Amino acid sequence: MSDPRVTGAIRYAQDVEFEGMLHARILRSPYPHARVLRVDTSAVSDDVVVLAPEDVRDVGHYGCQIKDQTVLAIDCVRFAGDPVAAVAAPTRREAEEALNLIDVEYEELPAVYDAVEAVSEGAPLVHEHHPISDNDAAYFGMRPQQGTNICHRFRIRHGDVQEGFANADVIVEETFRTAGAQHAHMEPHASVALWKGDRLEIWTGTQTPFNLRMDLAGIFGLLEDRIRIVCPPMGGAFGAKTFVRYEAIVACLARKAGRPVKNVLDRNEEWLTLNRHPAILHIKLGARADGILVAKHVECWVDTGAYADCGPGVAQKMGYAAVGPYRIPHVRVDSNCIYTNLPPNGAFRGYGAMQAVWASERAMDILARRLYIDPLELRLKNVLVDGDRFCTGEVMHDVHFIECLKAAAEKIGWTEHRHGKGLCVLMKGMQTPSRASIAIAANEDGTYDVHCATAEMGQGAWHSIRLLAAELLGVEPECVHFPVPDTDIVPYDTRTTSSRSTYMMGRALVEAVRDLKKRGEIGYGECVNTGGLDPDTGQGIASSHWHQGAGAAEVRVDEETGKFEVVKLYTSIYAGRVVNRPGAELQNEGSMMMGLGTALFEEMAFADGQVMNANLSDYNIPAAADLPDLTYDLVEQERAEIHGLGETALPPVPAAIGNALHSLGIHVTELPMSAERVLHAIDRRNAGAQSLTPETNTDEEVAAQSEQMEKGSD
Amino acid sequence: MARNVPEWLAPTTLEEALDLRARYGDEVTVVAGGTFIGILMSQRIMMPTVFLALRNIRELAFIVGNLFDRTTAGGLPLRIGAMTTHRAVERSAIIRQHWPILAYTFSLVASPRVRNQATVGGVLADADHASDPPALLHALDARAIARSVGGQREIPVEELITGYYETSLRPNELLVEVRIPPGVERAVYRKFRSRSSEDRPCVAVAAVQTNGKLRVVVGAVAERPQYFPDICSLANSQQLSRELAAEIGCRYAESIHPISDARGSAEYRRRVIAVEVRRALEDFLSDRLSEANRESGVGGLYTVEED
């Protein structure tokens, strides 16, 4: 029987149809920050359903971590693209034409487009208040700084960095930048809503059915069981299809229309929906002359755009990931999640790890050069081993950094020569705390149904979970079915993010099968991982187990144009135990390709708050001929825990490539490493200059910010 | 809600098409391959009310080439009908053998899907600054044949493209053919992409030597392909050398005011122009010419090849 993805028979949310269904389109603000004075929908014809701000003024606010969102912008738009009104019509084209008939009057307000500027004196406030959400996704202590553009401040205080730096023989300091990026999943966002009496049903491509249901319940003032979320497989997501995106708008339209309503985005709207956090990271790293690290100070300015979404969580994870998998007695991290008048940023494969690893691993190579120590040796001397404490105070277990790092070095021929080669080692956390539950129903015909909220976005989770269930049940995988997740049927799961599903559901399955054997018809199992960090000290358990790996890259540079070729790209990723080998390979290859795009050319371009490259021609993603000589190893061990593989191989790619360029004296601190940036770095090398980072804020400005942050947050 | 449904005119002869063109002028949107129109419409940049589709005019799709020694001045030109697709140029036996630079350059455009649809006439009439064929055709001293009910005129490609998506075609004209003069001795096309392998070019360089005369045309950097005969004439009076190649490259870079976009700033483009022009001329000097002309020495009949 042929796979529906290969026959074309697979159906995504955009293919869901209901009788009498209407098609929605959204009217968006052209201004990055403005008061909405008047929305006049009177010219729209009667057979088109219109949703205006007054229709949603009284429904609840929402937001997965900070409750800063309304179904439509009420009174104020905060980014160019912010939804102001919506329509639903019998055809998409009619809906589009109706949008042109809505007249909106705006009064422009001053706007801010940069995270450092947004925390400077006199910066316009994007939000007056930052109420903390009661959604499950606000699982850690939030620290919104009221009266500022900071919606969350995460800190690590471990030891005393003043003392640490005082005792360091060498200190390096550098500012790194990463651009915004678009997930560019091939399937656009799509949602269908319909009401059955007072009960809301949503068919949507989402990774987070329960978080979504919770926020919708708050919006409509319903008990959660009055809302049903059905999750068709997605054509890619990578973090973009999380929490409330357009489901609230379609639900409001459907309620007003008394008919089902579908919304499918045009491609250019994807750049106005959810993107990856641009970040500025300032790293100060101190070591003894023999290479032993003594102190590290990390500061992150995380641009979350106009709405927080899960920016606080990203800022937190970026903060501790930027410390790196190293023994460092004195660590201080200040990571701020900051509002700007740009489209909102949220979960993006890696969840802050890419930005963190870029800064941290590039800083290691800068240090290595200053110390005249081989970058591999420097890492091997300091990298965490079992029993070590991380800067959060947690004791490391099941740690494989040395093994992965050595594999990467060997693959790239590190001992032959290091010219044009770069290494990277990384750690990435897994959502902690979290809860996964699963049920298995035995059917009369000898088959089984798995009831599981894990979403399928191409990562092969449904298949892996079926394989695990089949193994535990002692049957062929064909006997295990995984119906499309439906919150009316499936038990609670935190969400499908953070590469946690195979591991967590695998453990829940053990309990479920045990329970099934006892009860006969249905078995239920749950897995909980506990932990969390104190947001003021960063102490606690960041991750119940760690995603770990290393990367290596070799480059060849055309020094006349700055264009370079990635000759070889390799990652060694700790998998523990691989459940579905082809799936694991695909996820690893895919992560590396996405990392390549981030490294070389993916960049959101803004001008006065407007996205300038909102299409797949002006925004490049990797194509077939961009595939380098790409190899990898998935490291396994007897009786090991399953370790998620959905993201780990992305962050090492930009850092390894950046370090490869660095080995040639080409020092790039900003992502992407465009040919033009590389050419400028070559110019600087040839001129014998010290590292200078060309950017929007000068290093002086960042340093001044740094000082301010230090003074303000002890 | 009633909507004005556009009109679709699909004449089967050129005469019919020219009559319609004369009648409607600029009110009509000419559809050759339709890729460019398709993109503009899909993005709601353009909403035509009347289409004039050329697909049914068989007489507009042809490739006519001379199998005699095409380097002889006074020989016959290569003639390509406006409705010939990029794919047909890429695959044509005549073009691959005797004008390989054309097959090569047309094969670089976008993707196979676009090349299956887009036409030789269309790519010139669109005047997209980042398209590959116009710069090469300019360097080949190609001419566009424009016809109207009033007659026919020959427009050098150099004079055809006047600005971003602007040509000197008149509202009553249709571009029906492209003619490339014989006498090509050496030809090179370099497409420099600064980002992904699928990106539009940052800088493109076409360098052609015809009857001893050098033409270097730089595309993708400004609204029109950039050609400086005075700079090129340096190569007409002296032997081409690496030093001369570098000098021509530098002078081109100094003479052009490039655009800034997602692919590079103006300053970056200027640097790449100097390098890529030099490299194109260095390719001339080396044996390894990118799909450049080999002495074909094939005699033979004058041949017509239908698309």
Added chain:
Amino acid sequence: MQIHFKVNGVPAEVEASPDEMLLEVLRRDLVLRSVRATCGVGICGACTALVNGEPISTCIFLAPLAEGCEIITAEGLGGDHPVQRAFEEEYAFQCGYCTPGMILTIIALLEENPSPSDEEIKVTLGGNLCRCGCYLKIINAAKRAAAAYSSGTAPTR
């Protein structure tokens, strides 16, 4: 206006506006969902159909241009075409959204050139974007399918 063409071997007659694209017609009037609206500018290839044997971006192909054409979509391959089989054997897909476009593009390539080089495969596939990043396995699938074409076991159309 009325447009007549053949889809997957079956004659079709649709009523469409001249400013509609073939993609909308295939999805709406013929319920063929393997062609997908994605980038809107003909770059990504997820809307690919074979029109008279050649891959075309249906999202920028005006519907009237399909008059008299023979169109093939993934639904018309039978489910067991050598290229489909090669994709399954090589696990050359993840979310599946770009997969039909990839398959059709490879079919067109192999029918013209049954033994393409790796380079030729990469260049041909350049116009088909896969964000899941399956290129390595897709190229392997193309090579595996090429073996079927070279050995003469592939269906000819």
